[in-house]
Amino acid sequence: MKDTIICRCEEITLGDLEEIAKKHNSSAREIKLLSRAGMGFCGGRTCRPAIDKILTNITKENPSDALPLKVAPPVRPISLTDLGGFGKDDE
Amino acid sequence: MQIYDVVIIGAGPAGLAAAIQCRENNLDVVVLDEFPRAGGRLLGQLHQEPNGQWWNGIEESKALLERAESLETDIQLGVSVHHIEKLDDQFVIHTKKKYFHTRNVLIATGAAESPAPIPGWTLPGVMSIGAAQVMTNVHRVKVGEKGIIVGVNVLSAAIARELQLAGIELHSMALPTRNVVVDEQSDPRLVMDRLSRIAHLAPSKFIQLGSKFAKYKFVQSLALKYYPTNGIKMWGMPIYLNKAIKQINGTDKVESVTMVDVTINGDIVENSEKEIPVDFVCIAGGLYPLAELAAVVGCPFIYSEELGGHIPIHNETMETPVKGIYVAGNITGIESSKVAREQGKVAGLAIAHKELNSIDIEEKLQAAVRNVVATRDAASIQFHPGISEGRKKVSTAFQETMKTQKELELVR
Amino acid sequence: MTNRIVDHPVLGKLEERQKVQFEFDGKTYEGYENDTIASALLAHGIRTLRKHEESGNPRGIYCNIGHCFECRVTVNGETNVRACLTPIKANMIVESGQVQPHPLNPSQEGDIPKTYAEYLEQEGRG
Numbered sequence: 001m002k003d004t005i006i007c008r009c010e011e012i013t014l015g016d017l018e019e020i021a022k023k024h025n026s027s028a029r030e031i032k033l034l035s036r037a038g039m040g041f042c043g044g045r046t047c048r049p050a051i052d053k054i055l056t057n058i059t060k061e062n063p064s065d066a067l068p069l070k071v072a073p074p075v076r077p078i079s080l081t082d083l084g085g086f087g088k089d090d091e
Numbered sequence: 092m093q094i095y096d097v098v099i100i101g102a103g104p105a106g107l108a109a110a111i112q113c114r115e116n117n118l119d120v121v122v123l124d125e126f127p128r129a130g131g132r133l134l135g136q137l138h139q140e141p142n143g144q145w146w147n148g149i150e151e152s153k154a155l156l157e158r159a160e161s162l163e164t165d166i167q168l169g170v171s172v173h174h175i176e177k178l179d180d181q182f183v184i185h186t187k188k189k190y191f192h193t194r195n196v197l198i199a200t201g202a203a204e205s206p207a208p209i210p211g212w213t214l215p216g217v218m219s220i221g222a223a224q225v226m227t228n229v230h231r232v233k234v235g236e237k238g239i240i241v242g243v244n245v246l247s248a249a250i251a252r253e254l255q256l257a258g259i260e261l262h263s264m265a266l267p268t269r270n271v272v273v274d275e276q277s278d279p280r281l282v283m284d285r286l287s288r289i290a291h292l293a294p295s296k297f298i299q300l301g302s303k304f305a306k307y308k309f310v311q312s313l314a315l316k317y318y319p320t321n322g323i324k325m326w327g328m329p330i331y332l333n334k335a336i337k338q339i340n341g342t343d344k345v346e347s348v349t350m351v352d353v354t355i356n357g358d359i360v361e362n363s364e365k366e367i368p369v370d371f372v373c374i375a376g377g378l379y380p381l382a383e384l385a386a387v388v389g390c391p392f393i394y395s396e397e398l399g400g401h402i403p404i405h406n407e408t409m410e411t412p413v414k415g416i417y418v419a420g421n422i423t424g425i426e427s428s429k430v431a432r433e434q435g436k437v438a439g440l441a442i443a444h445k446e447l448n449s450i451d452i453e454e455k456l457q458a459a460v461r462n463v464v465a466t467r468d469a470a471s472i473q474f475h476p477g478i479s480e481g482r483k484k485v486s487t488a489f490q491e492t493m494k495t496q497k498e499l500e501l502v503r
Numbered sequence: 504m505t506n507r508i509v510d511h512p513v514l515g516k517l518e519e520r521q522k523v524q525f526e527f528d529g530k531t532y533e534g535y536e537n538d539t540i541a542s543a544l545l546a547h548g549i550r551t552l553r554k555h556e557e558s559g560n561p562r563g564i565y566c567n568i569g570h571c572f573e574c575r576v577t578v579n580g581e582t583n584v585r586a587c588l589t590p591i592k593a594n595m596i597v598e599s600g601q602v603q604p605h606p607l608n609p610s611q612e613g614d615i616p617k618t619y620a621e622y623l624e625q626e627g628r629g
Contacts (some may be wrong), residue, residue: 001270003211008565008573011558014208024407042572042581046565049205050272050398056331057271063189063394067401071386074173074185076125077572077583082187125569127539127590132568133594137513169588171569203570215550215563222587224569230542231508231517257508342552343561381570 006054008039014054022059028055028068033038038069041077094192094245095119097442100172100384101199103131104428105420105435107155109197112439114162118446118480121191122164123184125171131201132421134236135224137253143199148261148428151282155432174275175416182388182415193380195415195442196388199435200381202399207242207267207276207376211339211348218478220375227257235371239348240264241336242273242375243282250373262367263329265350267374268337269357277361279332337364339372346446348372371426374431380422389413393488395479398424406489407460409438417442424481427470433463507547525595540572540586540597541567551587552576553600562600575600 003017012035020026020034028051031037036042038051050069074083097113099106102124113120128134130152138146159166174185175196184191204219211217216235218226220242223234237260240247252263276282316478322329337349337359353364378399382392385403390411392401400423409417419438420431440456467478509517520535527544533545541552541564550563552574565573567587574586577598584599604613615623 001210002266004163004208004270005213006206006272008213008562008571011213011560012556014272033462041575042570043383045203045381045383046206046571047208049376052210053272053274060461063396063401065391065393067386067392071383073387075383075387076171076173078173078187122583125588127537129586145514169590204566212563213560215552215557219566219571223597225567226542226545226564227508228514230538231511231514232542232546233506233508234545255592256512344563416554 005036006036006050007040007044009042010036010047012037017051017054018058021055028052028059029052031055032069041072043075043077044069092192093119094181094194095121096193097195097197098123098182098191098193098444099197099199100184101131101197101201102126102129102166102168102422102443103201103420104133104151104155104432105198105201105438106131106197106199107152107159108432108438109199109417109419109442110159110164110166111155111162112157112436113443114164116443116447116452118443120164121141121193122159122166123170123191124166124168125188127168128152129159129166129168132221133431135221135228135253136428137228138249151268151428170416172384175384176471177206177213177388177413183314195417196446197409197417197419197435197438197442198382198384198388198403198422199296199418199420199431199438200384200422201431202378202425203381204374205376205379207273207374208270208340209241209267209273211341212372212374214339214341214345215343215385216341216345216370216453217339217372218372220247220250220373221378223371223373224253225368226256227259233257233259233420234373235345235369236260237262237369238371238373239336239367240370240373240375241267241348242276242373243330243332244276244285244375244377245464246270247375247376248325248330250288250375252329255326255328263334263368264329265331266353266357267358268335268351268353272291273376277335277353279353279355279357335359335485336372340366345370345372378421380423380424382418382422385411385416385418385422390416390418391488391492393485395424395481395484397444398485402481402485404485404488406486407463408441408456409434410441412489423485424478426467426478430463430466430470433459433466437463506548523591523593525591525593525597527597534591536590538591540576540578540589540591540595541557542587543591544586552597554602556600556603557605559602 004014110122115310133148133152136148170186176183182196226234239262243264247441267273267429310431322331333352337351340347347366347368350365352360382403389402403418405411405418417438419434437459444452450498523588551561563573570586575583576586578584604615605611
């Protein structure tokens, strides 16, 4: 079970996450930054509910109203050229 | 530079219904969606209503699209929105090719699927249940020769039937084996309890059994105890609440799954492993509201298990505390596409009312709000119990947020 | 083309559509207008659309509606295009994703320039 991949993009397993959480006594955000789970290509869209669950289980806290993991733009991966607005038709 | 009255993100039932209301009131509207066809998740839906009529998502989408097109609605497909920027008196919608400036935004981005991670689930041939639905009903391509569904819930039962209708062979539906992430989906009792809510949908022995027994915890475990080893068949396909999928096997693609027996408590029975050859696997972990764009524009959230997760706070006219930002459809809670469509109407009318402030529109808006409730009460598919309680929680949260906002303004 | 659902008891017969030829990893395939790259390839039994950039593990479609990005491919030279959202066009050139050079693993370094001099040399300006 430990080798079950949770974050498909970064290939982070359940075991990886539990180990980090225990070793560093981490918050949700710290686990994300330490493991890169949820920080891959899809932006965590696939694994977010799973990671939330794992963190709730580790911290034994009920889900809070605020999003456990912050969402930051861009919510779809884009190239630096597109981000810079080159070639954009702003009318 | 053009400033739109409203940019609608998502061309599903909510987004299209909203666009129709806005266009009927002559607003400048653009609808954006990243999928190449309009309709959203509605496109793939195909099930028989309790009265025997078919709910055909392709036809329903077509009707909405035709109405929108007859009103000359600007619908741009294949466009992904990656940011909503808030300026003083307008919003800027960031897409890859273009920025859209607008006074109002309707975020109708629907839902994403929750995963049910099991070993081997990254292999080609493993897909979400929704992926199989779209491939089958929209693209009309078979997802494989023979498959198995991991995760037994309302959505996966409905889609299993759709795959069968398309002539795709399914070995069975079974639970995922237990881990932290899928603890609820791997609990036979909970799954049985939830299934009972689709009792009225299907004339099948299995579901009647669920319906009859689910109310009594004691009898429910009894029902599971006497659960036939070979599963109970729905439309000829076994549904196992006493078997679970432990892993998916294959080198370059799915070749088989390992199935184990589980007890009433979901514990694996030792030495019960069986290998079942399949070439595709559907993972059914349920849906959660896809609200990332509401988050980046600063909408506050509330957690509601009844509605499927974190919900952007909104009132009954689908307005969020961020003035000019509206939400409709599954982003506000997992419900049927009929409810989403009615919510879209409300949002469209609310935006029209804000821009035009007419008594006529206000009356229509009030009627539309009542229609959402009526549609919800009549819905044949309920994904979560206690939807109405969840909705009440969200309304209360909206009032509280607005009160706090006012108090803050007074302090300033 | 074998894997098409031609007759459907509720949705009816698959309508006649324009055939479209495109290329995937150097081979020519035929699909129909309104097919996505993913659906056209699956109709030919092709599931693997890329390899994980680091581990090389094979991947195919997972969500099929643009959320998971597992199906990203290169289309006419543009990288990271979602096969599940992109309709096929005549003569489109599609390439699967491959393992990428790894900056911290000498065996997987590839030919990415490590210095500015190497970069200029590769560009033919050294």
